[in-house]
Amino acid sequence: MAKDQLQVLNALDVAKTQWYHFTAIVIAGMGFFTDAYDLFCISLVTKLLGRLYYQVEGSKDPGSLPSNVSAAVNGVAFCGTLSGQLFFGWLGDKMGRKRVYGMTLMLMVICSIASGLSFGKDPKSVMATLCFFRFWLGFGIGGDYPLSATIMSEYANKKTRGAFIAAVFAMQGFGILAGGMVAIIVSTAFRAKFPAPAYEVDAAASVVPEADYVWRIIVMFGALPALLTYYWRMKMPETARYTALVAKNAKQAAADMSKVLQVAVEAEPVILEQISQKGENDFGLFSKAFLRRHGLPLLGTASTWFLLDIAFYSQNLFQKDIFTAIGWIPKAKTMSALEEVFRIGRAQTLIALCSTVPGYWFTVAFIDKLGRFVIQIMGFFFMTVFMFALAIPYHHWTLPANRLGFVVMYSLTFFFANFGPNATTFVVPAEIFPARLRSTCHGISAAAGKAGAMVGAFGFQYAEKGFGVRNTLIVLGVVNFLGVLFTCLVPESKGKSLEDLSGEGEEENGTTATEPKQLVSHELRTVPV
Template sequence: MALKVLSALDRATTQLYHFSAILISGMGFFTDAYDLFCIPPVSNLLGKIYYKKDNHGMLPIQVKALVNGTALFGALAGQLFFGWLGDRMGRKKVYGITLKLMVMSSIASGFSLGCSRKSVLTCLCFSRFWLGFGIGGDYPLSATIMSEYANTKSRGAFMAAVFSMQGLGIIAGSIVAIIVSKCFGTGYAIPSEKQQDMVWRIILMFGAVPAGLTYYWRMKIHETARYTALVAKNARKAAADMSKVLHVDIEEDEDSVLSIESLEEQFGLFSLDFVKHHGLQLLGTTSTWFFVDVAFYSSSLLQVDLYRNTGLLQKSSEYKNPVHEVFLSARAQALVALWGTLPGYVFTIFLVDRIGRRIIQLVGFFFMSAFLFALAFAYKHWVNESKGGFIAIYSLIFFFTNFGPNTTTFIVPAELFPARLRSTCHGISAAAGKAGAIIGVLGFLYASETNDKNQDPFGVGENDHPRGIGQGDALIILAVASCLGFLCSFLIPETMGRSLEENEVQVSRSTDEVELQADFDKHNLI
C-alpha cells in the first residue's frame, strides 16, 4: 500500500494538470535549447564584425571556444548547485530562480557593451555563463517535478514530452535567426556594421521572451506531493495540495501521517550505504549521459563547420554579406532539426512507455555508432561524391540520438533515486553530460585547428594540412563514445511501469533494504 496521495497520483488518468505541467516544465527546455543552439549561426557573424581586419574575419580558435563553451560551463555548475538546492529547499522554491537567471542573462547577452572587441566579447561570455547557470538548474528541477507529478502508466511519455521541447527550441532559434537576418537584408546590399551588430544582439535577447512568459505559471504550480510528504514529512499538506490538483478529496490516515513524521533520516549521498544501494545506477546515469553529450553537442554546436565541408554552405571567407551567412546557417540547422531531431523526440514519446527506456537507449546508441562509423570511414566519398547522402545519414544520427539516449538519459535519473536525493542525483548525472559536451566541443575545436588560418577549424579538403585531427577522425571519436555509452547502458535497470517508490526499492537488493521495505509496508507507506 502507499500513502493515499501518492497512490492517487500514480493511478490518475491523464488530465489537464498533466499537460499544464508538461508545458510549464517544457517551456524551460524550449528556452534552454534556444539559448544554447542559437550561438552557431551567430558566432561567425561575431568574427566578421570584430575580427574584420585580422584573422580573415573569423573568431580566433580561443575566442570561438569561449563563445561556444561558457554557457556549457555555466550549465554544469547550475546542474550541480540547483540539483542540490532542489532537495534542500523544495522544487517549487528554486524553480523560479532559474527562469529569472535566464531572462536577465539573455537580455544582458544582447547588451554586451564595451569600448573594444575584447570588452564586448568578455561581457558576452560572462552573461552566457550565468545564462548557462540558469539553464543547468532547469534540468534536474523540470525532470524531478514532472516525474513526481506524473502517473505510473504515462510517466515516460510525459517526461519525453518535456524534453522534446528542446527540439522545438532549436527550430525556434533557427527561425528567429532567419527572420532577423531577412529583416536586415540577405541580398546583395550588405548591411552596415551597426546593423550587423544588431542582428546577433536581437537573436540572443529573444531568448528572454519564452522564459519571461512562463514565470507566472511556474509560481502558480504546487510543490510536488512526494517532496512535501517524503522529504518535508508533511503528508497532510501533500494531500491538501494534490486534492486541489486532482479535484478529488484526499485525506491521509492519522497513522500514516505519524509514521511519515517518525521515520528516521535514511542514508545520505556521501555514504557507503548510498554506494551499496545506488552506486552502480549513478555510475550508469552519469556515464551514459557523458558519452551521449560528447556526440550530441559536438555535432550540434559545430554543425555549421560541417555544412561548409560538405558543400551545403560556402566557406565563411566567401560570403560578402555576413548577415546572409547567418540566414543560410540557420536554415541548414532548422532543416536537420526538422528531419532528424524532432521526429526522434516524437517516436520516443509514443514508444517509451511501451518498449521501455533501456531498449530505446540501447537501440539509439547502436545506430548512432553505426552511422557515425559509416560517415567516418567513407568520409571523402560522402563529401566529394554524395553530399546529399551525407546530410541524410547525419540527420539519422540526430534521429537516433533523440529516439535514444539524449532523451532517456534525461528520464531515468528522475525515476531511480530516493525522493530526498532525486534532484541532486539528476543534477550530477546532467552535469556529467555537460562535462562530455565541454570535452567534445572544446576538444575538437582545438584539435582541429589548422595551420592555414584562412581555412575553417575543420580543414579537411584535399589541399588542407590540418595540424590536429580532421573531421573524419573526429567522427570516429564520436562513434567510439557512442559505443561506450551502449556498454554503460547495461548498468541501468528498466524503470518502466513501476512507481517511483517501487523503483527505489527495486534497485536495492540488500537485507537492509528488505527490512526498510517491510517497515514501510507496516506503516502503509509503499
C-alpha cells in the same frame, strides 16, 4: 509498494491522464524550449561575431573568431550549466522544487537580455562581457534540468510517466528549431533593409554596421518564452512527494493534490509518522548504504549522459563547420555576413525539422511501450553505425553529387540521439532515486552530461583543426559505442512506482534501511545473467 503507502502517492500513481498533466508539460517544457534556444543559438552567430569584431581592415579574408575565443563563447555556458545543475539540484531537495524553480527562470531571462547587450571598447571586452553573462545564463539553465525532470516525474502516474518526462525534454527540439527560424527571419529582414554587395566587391562593405543588431536580437529572443512562463510556473503547487516524504506534511500534500487531480485525497498523518519512525532511506548521499543501493545506477546514468553529450553537443555546435567542409554551406568569402547567418540558420532548421524534433517525439510515443533500456541501447547503437558510415568513406561524401546523402546520414544520427539516449538519460535519473535525493542525483547525472558537452565544445574545436573532420567523426563513433556498454548499468523503470524503484516502500518485505533488498536488485536487472 508498501502496504502503508500514503493514499496521496497511490492516487498519483494510478491517476488517469488529466488536463493538468498537459499543463505541467507545457509549463516545465517551456523552460527546456528556452534552455535549448539559449544554448544553441550561439552557434548561429559565432561566424558573424568573427566578421564583426575580428575582420582585419583591408583584408581579403572574412574575419573569424580565434580558436580560444570561439571555444570560450561556445563552451562557457556549459560551465555555468554544470555548476547550476549541481547547485540547484541540491537546493531543490533542501528547499523544495517550487521555490527554486522560479529562481532559475528569472536568472535565464535576465542573462539572456544581458548577453544581447554585451558591451566593451574593443572586441576582447565585448567577448569577455558576452562570456560572463552566458556563464550565468548557463547557471540558470542548469537548474532547470533536475527541477523540471523531478517535478514532472513526481506529478505523473506510473503508466505514462516516461512519456510525460520525455515530452518536457522534447521541447528542447522546438527550441533548437526556433533558433534556426529566428536566425532566418532576422537575417532576412536585415538583408532586405540593409543590402550589402557581394564579398568579392568589397570585403569590408559585406558586413554592414547594422549586422551588429542581428546577433544581439537572436540572443535576446530567448528571454521571451521564459518570461511568458514565469507566472504559471509560480502557480504550480509543490509536488506531493516532496511535501509528504521530505517536508513530512501529509495534510498539505493531500490538499494540493486534491486540487490538481480533482479527486478527494485524505491526509494520513498517522501513516506518515509510521513511515518516518521506520527511518526509511535515512542514509546520506555517497554513504555506504547509498552506494550499495544506488551507486551503480548513478554511475550508469552519469556515464551514459557524459558520453552522449560529447557527441551530441559536438554535432550541434559545429554542424555549421561540418556542412561548410562538405560544401553544403558555401565558403564565407563567397557571401555577405547576413547571407551566411541566413544559410546557417536554414541548415539548422532543416536538420531540426527533419530529424531532431521527430526523434524526440518518437521517444515520447514509445518510451512506455519499449522501455528506457531498449531505446537507449538502440539509440547509441545506431549513432555508432551512422558515425562510422560518415567517417570511414568521408572523402566519398565530400563529392558534390554525394552531399545530400551526407546530410541525410548526418540527420539520422540526430534522430537516433533523440529517439535514444538524449531523451532517456534525462528521464531515468528522475525516477530511480529516493525523493529526498532525487533532484540532487539528477543534477549530478546532468552535470556529468555537461562535462561531456564541454569536452565536445572545447575538444571538437581543436580536434577538427588538429586532425580533421573525418578522424573526429571516428572518435565520436567510438564514444557512442562506449555508451552502449555503460547503458548496461542503467536500471529499467518502466511501469514501476517511484517508491518501488527507490526502495522507499520496502519495509513490507522485512528488510531494514541499511540492508540491501534482493528483490529490488532483481526487479531492476536490465541484462540477463
